[in-house]
Amino acid sequence: MKIKVLRHMLVDSNITPSRPGAVVDVDDDIAKELIAQGTAEAASGAKKGDDATDEKAAPAPANKKAPDPKTRVPDMPILALDMVKSHLxxxxxxxxxxxxLYLAAAEGSAASFLNRKVYPDQDALEAAVLAETAGDDPMVVNPEIQAAVLLTVGHLYMNREDxxxxxTVAELPRGALALxxxxxxxxxV
Structure with a gap:
């Protein structure tokens, strides 16, 4: 049965996210349940592919596609977008x-605070050293740096204004800078 999505939801057992306005084809029982919950409505004769908001136009689920270069930091891709979205x-x-954008800012901020370039693995570090682009004291990322980047992205995502x-707001004592x-x-000096 074709349904029109009214708000963000997961429409099938593969956990495919659907955006509002998308027309998706789901099992009749699932469609009835989603309509009853108020998260979708019957697509009344819509054929998949007719609407500009068809689910085909939406990007594939994040776990099934290669990372988009626009959402990665070229010099320091230390976290995958999937991991950041999971954290958020x-x-x-x-x-x-x-x-x-928040991931790029958080990774850049971490590198600036550390005064060094951080690489995702030893191979990337060695390639940068050979290309003489590694700078002074380069290092391979570790869990502490990844956690600090996640904390910073979480802060930017949740606090979108200055x-x-x-x-009442208080900084946690073991935050990103402590890591x-x-x-x-x-x-x-």
Whole structure:
């Protein structure tokens, strides 16, 4: 049965995210349940492919496609977009570009704080050294740096403005900077 998606949801056992306005073809029992929940409506004669919002136009689920170069940091791709979306508990694809921007900013911020380039694996590090682009004191990413990047992306995603009104806010004592501090180099003085 064809249904029109009214809000973000998972439409099948493969956990395919669907965006509002998409027309998708699902099992009749699932369609009836989604319509009863108010997350979809019958597509009343719509044929798959007729509508510009057809699910075919949506990107494939993140776990089935190669990373989009727009959502990765070319110099320091230390985290996959899928992992970041999992951390943020985001299952829909329409925020991939925004999350990719936050990921790039978080990875760049971590590298700037560390005063060194960070590479995803030893092969990438060795290639950069051979190409003489590794800079001073390059390193391979570790779980602490990855966690710091995830914390920073989470902060950027949840706090999309410079200010918060009507809320008491406190920085957690073991935040991103505490995770990065042991690996920082070139402090000067």
């Amino acid at each position: 508990r985001v299952t829909w694809p329409n925020e991939d570009q925004l999350i990719g 200010t918060i009104v009507g809320a 990065l501090q042991p690996y920082r180099v070139g402090l000067g």
